[in-house]
């Protein structure tokens with residue numbers, strides 16, 4: 316059996332039929348339409364397959380994202396479409412594929428890898444841990460709002476430039492351009508709602524559903540709470556059932572206003588499963604931030620059997636990448652973080668739904 320490698324252009328059709336057969340049976344669209352930035356010729360070098368006699372047996376994809384945070388930019392390897400042919404499972408193929416992805420991500424100087432899964436134990440074995448904070452708010456009933464003059468449109472035929480302008484006001488998220496947004500607007504099974512002012516200015520947008528996933532979830536939105544509330548009310552009305560809004564921990568104002576309208580918040584979510592990749596690069600960014608906020612003797616180092624972190628004369632030892640991930644990105648159980656590090660950690664990360672792979 317061959318080693319994990321990137322597919323050639325001529326193999327892409329075979330890779331997509333393998334993925335569609337097991338991951339998207341009977342949907343009527345290819346997984347490539349759902350992840351328009353992943354299965355492009357420009358991203359081919361970041362896919363990994365194991366094949367035997369021309370048959371694809373296992374696959375995983377990386378899409379590199381540049382993430383804006385209050386600490387600065389992070390390069391992130393988002394990993395997805397992890398699949399092994401049912402007849403070849405439990406033979407270590409996924410482990411080989413993921414190892415290959417992590418080696419590639421290190422070579423590409425990614426600070427950390429992220430993936431979205433419900434198979435926590437499998438990925439914990441590979442050094443990933445649930446981390447980052449996510450709030451989800453359930454809107455059970457159509458909220459009663461005062462009349463408003465904004466015009467609401469349910470259509471994906473909207474200006475990518477206008478959406479980009481609103482998106483860019485988020486303090487956290489990936490760096491995107493108009494082309495990225497345009498491609499996202501084409502994702503199947505996705506309802507795009509926009510709110511327009513009297514002067515045809517885009518005020519807010521919100522997206523429910525994404526391909527086979529996220530039905531009933533608003534995973535991507537932008538604009539101020541004042542303009543988002545009527546949009547979310549409209550989505551809840553059209554959907555005919557409770558909807559869930561997914562949001563970063565920083566969206567306190569929107570959460571508060573939704574709660575006033577009787578929505579139910581859940582604050583115990585995670586952004587995804589995360590694993591540090593390039594320790595040197597990641598540590599350099601954290602140390603730079605520590606210095607900026609006056610923690611002049613903050614140290615963090617990799618040792619032969621773990622990590623040491625703290626101030627020069629008072630360090631603690633962390634044994635696993637999972638502990639490091641939780642320290643960096645939270646959530647931290649109450650009282651578990653030393654007060655002097657409360658300004659440094661957690662590093663608030665957020666990846667909007669259009670960027671999940």
Ligand SMILES: CC(C)(COP(=O)(O)OP(=O)(O)OC[C@H]1O[C@@H](n2cnc3c(N)ncnc32)[C@H](O)[C@@H]1OP(=O)(O)O)[C@@H](O)C(=O)NCCC(=O)NCCS
Pocket residue numbers: 373397398399400403404405406407408409410411431432433434436437440
């Ligand atoms: C999940 C999946 C990719 C695993 O592929 P695989 O090639 O059988 O995995 P491997 O044989 O490399 O196993 C890797 C490790 O994970 C463990 N593992 C495999 N499946 C697991 C599961 N469902 N839950 C927990 N651990 C699991 C194995 O025991 C092995 O551990 P070990 O190295 O300590 O022995 C495969 O079952 C699959 O394609 N499932 C359907 C698609 C899917 O769910 N993809 C993941 C979405 S994120």
